[in-house]
Amino acid sequence: MFLSGKRILLIIGGGIAAYKSLDLIRRLRERGASVRAVMTSAAQEFITPLSVGALTADHVFTDLFDRQDEQDVGHIRLSREADLIVVAPATADLMAKLANGHANDLASAVLLATDKKVLMAPAMNPRMWANPATRRNRATLEKDGIHFIGPMKGEMAESNEAGEGRMAEPLQIVGAIEELLDARPKPLSGRKIIVTSGPTHEPIDPVRYIANRSSGKQGHSLAAALARLGADVRLVSGPVTIADPAGVKTVHVESAREMRDAVEQLLPADAAVFVAAVADWRTDNAAGEKIKKVAGEGPPALQMVENPDILAGVGHHAKRPYLVVGFAAETQDVLKNAQAKLARKGADFIVANDVSHEGGVMGGDRNRVKIVSKSGVDEWPDLPKEEVAERLAQLIADRLRTVTV
């Protein structure tokens, strides 16, 4: 596990998004990190030290002037005995305090005294975020070397509010943490890599569509793994329910034709990896209005036509990337089908996975793949999708190493 043994000091500020930091603690600990928490007094109006301590399995620090805490650990040690300090949610108030060097409570004193990297995940009302004072504070903090993730656009926890100000999702924060703590070399820096992920939706009418069970987990984790190796990753994602990976530029599309257009617009690139489960067919006669069920008339006849083959299109494109990788989800003759696909689609290698009932990878968390190339077949064991992504990213880096930028 990448975060194994890493020590995170989590400062929880007083915003509604504090409830998400409980999940953040879980996500960090399940990746092997230890988490120590500092809560501001405002944070304790939203969630309790009891819940935070239960999740960190550690004492929760809340008071600068707690004599016992100061004797046992002390705010200076607290700020130094961490590999990274994460402020989530970072309130407008905490940002203002650090930007101006205040240290009148434990959170701000720790932030001022640290010699470690600091990552802030701001969360606030869109108007607070847009306020010139907050903008100035953010610019100052960035100049001082503070790292930021978010805020994101979307609906706020408060009713009837939307805009920029939503805290990044816990897994996006985890991605940013991994990136900041990753001291490994970046063999893919300077490389642009396109990744497609998720299913496509092919409309039947404005409310119905043809889809498949792809979750996007494999493609999204590959995009994140390539970004961790330094690549400029452009993710073209079909409709999924998982968060955009941190450090990756994501384009959202619905149908196979939209995915093809988005991919073509992103060319040229050094590599393209087609993980998305693109629908082979779409309806030729998608209705402009919802098709009505009329008694006695039976179901409508759906006329199907073939969708563009995005992998083959790029595999034979004038601006073909140096490396083209396809995924083949099969339920039978996995290897034979992957070998045929390799030749037909102009790919350098195909990642074949068994999505039969027994293989069961679509939507799941694990994957068993075979890497099929002209030079043979490499069978990988059953692995978590993140691990498949790490290995695949490394394989891509190895292949691209010989190509000059």
Ligand SMILES: Cc1cc2nc3c(=O)[nH]c(=O)nc-3n(C[C@H](O)[C@H](O)[C@H](O)COP(=O)(O)O)c2cc1C
């Ligand atoms: C219901 C409620 C929700 C709030 N949500 C936020 C928020 O999301 N972001 C923010 O910056 N401040 C928010 N505030 C204001 C902060 O709680 C307030 O500025 C507090 O002093 C911040 O303290 P801290 O930065 O020490 O945690 C909220 C206040 C209330 C009453």
